[in-house]
Amino acid sequence: MGSQEKSGFETEDIGFTVLVVLISLAAAYLLAPYFGPVLWGVVAAIMFQPLTARLATRLDGRKNLAASIVLFGLITLLVVPTILLGISLVNEATMLYEKIASGQIDFGRIFQQVMSALPRRARELLSEYDLTNFETIRREFGSSITSGLQTIAGRVLTVGQGALSFIAALGVMLYLSYFLLRDGDRYGEKFRTCLPLRPATRDALIENFLLVVRATMRGTVVVAVVQGFLGGILFSSLGIEGALIWGVLMGFFSLLPAVGTAIIWGPVAIYLFAAGEPMKAGIVLFCGVFIIGMVDNVLRPILVGRDTRLPDFVVLIATLSGLELFGLNGFIIGPVIAALFIAVWNHHRDSRRAREEVLTGSPVPVQTDAVASRAVEESVAHPS
Structure with a gap:
């Protein structure tokens, strides 16, 4: 009888372990589309939760206010400048790509200038690897540079289409950051005690x-x-x-x-x-x-x-x-x-x-x- 009960308990334990693993995998799959925002939300909380805790102590334990102040600081000092930098980067990449496409920036002329300025020994060394031929260099590197700039410039056309997903991702990150900043110690302790x-x-x-x-x-x-x-x-x-x-x-x-x-x-x-x-x-x-x-x-x-x-x-x-x-x-x-x-x-x-x-x-x-x-x-x- 005792061995049967023990066998039953072991079977139930194994079944529950399998269930935990499957549910955890399902949760990970569910979060996959927002993996980046969740990651950055957790990172922001890890970085600034100690600051939030100290601020809450100074504010007589008002964690909501402390988390709101820290989150507002993150938005002002990090999120907004990053968005402005991204917009400026797309605009500059667009202008640079247009200059390359129109011939205002001539890679062939630049290449010849560099090659003529190199010492003779350096040119001989490059010629051994067929790196003195501009067409070879252009095929290897020039197309990558141009396509990279074209990709960045193309973001201008898709910014409207991707605006909703970007706003959703940013909202998830900030929303998660707020709760982790406010209750990070409590959630951290629960996670710590759950680890096997x-x-x-x-x-x-x-x-x-x-x-x-x-x-x-x-x-x-x-x-x-x-x-x-x-x-x-x-x-x-x-x-x-x-x-x-x-x-x-x-x-x-x-x-x-x-x-x-x-x-x-x-x-x-x-x-x-x-x-x-x-x-x-x-x-x-x-x-x-x-x-x-x-x-x-x-x-x-x-x-x-x-x-x-x-x-x-x-x-x-x-x-x-x-x-x-x-x-x-x-x-x-x-x-x-x-x-x-x-x-x-x-x-x-x-x-x-x-x-x-x-x-x-x-x-x-x-x-x-x-x-x-x-x-x-x-x-x-x-x-x-």
């Missing part, structure tokens, strides 16, 4: 997740905005066409370690030198190295500190893969997945070491290799 993990493991992984998200936003986004802004101002002051587009691209490429914004200002400096403007080329080179480039070295340690660190090659792969798989959302998702991957395996290593110490009754030797030890110490995610 041991308390120590659960708390360590959640803490790591929060650290990674906050460090990603503080370090990556702020540095990208500052570098893109400085690059746009620099190009605009020098009269370079499409300064806003280049500034946005510099902000985007600042997500990538090692190369970063040099992908944009480096070729521009070469072109200006080839076009007979060495003074402008020198200014771009100097500002790119000592102003735009130093922003990353100065700001990121201040904003991120040692909360999150990943080897640069992990950051590069995680960021590129995230962008490829999830679009713009991937620059958060990629590093977070990489950081949690390392955190999970580090926790597994520590748990296994602790079990071995209990079984043997003596401490298990830790890793002595200096490089590996340093990598372990800095194993929580550095977002670019």
Whole structure:
């Protein structure tokens, strides 16, 4: 009788587990169309919920008012400027595309100027890879540039069609952000207690997740905005066409370690030198190295500190893969997945070491290799 009851309980437990999994998958499928707004709503709450809690304390516990004030600040300082930037970017891409289509911007002439300014040895090296033929370059790169600008410019035609979905997505993000800002602690505790993990493991992984998200936003986004802004101002002051587009691209490429914004200002400096403007080329080179480039070295340690660190090659792969798989959302998702991957395996290593110490009754030797030890110490995610 007892074995039958036990078997029945096990069957019911398995059935309920299957039901939980299926319902969770159905909920994820239901949220898929608004994955981006939900993600950014959660990120906004993670970033600003501590500020909301402090503000609520100063307002005698009025959480509704505190969440409303913080949300209004987000809309004023982040949402509205981003929308205005997007409109300006589309307009500038449209004008730039029209100039390329009409021949006002001649890539063939620019290419010849650059090639003639290169040293003979450099031209010989490029000729080995068939990179001295403009038609080859145009097929490889020119069509991509033109089609990219055409895609951005084409947004003008579809803005009316996509306005409703954009407003709906923005509304979902802000609405979700408000409730998470107001009741984030309560929802977080419910989520924490629902996870089927041991308390120590659960708390360590959640803490790591929060650290990674906050460090990603503080370090990556702020540095990208500052570098893109400085690059746009620099190009605009020098009269370079499409300064806003280049500034946005510099902000985007600042997500990538090692190369970063040099992908944009480096070729521009070469072109200006080839076009007979060495003074402008020198200014771009100097500002790119000592102003735009130093922003990353100065700001990121201040904003991120040692909360999150990943080897640069992990950051590069995680960021590129995230962008490829999830679009713009991937620059958060990629590093977070990489950081949690390392955190999970580090926790597994520590748990296994602790079990071995209990079984043997003596401490298990830790890793002595200096490089590996340093990598372990800095194993929580550095977002670019």
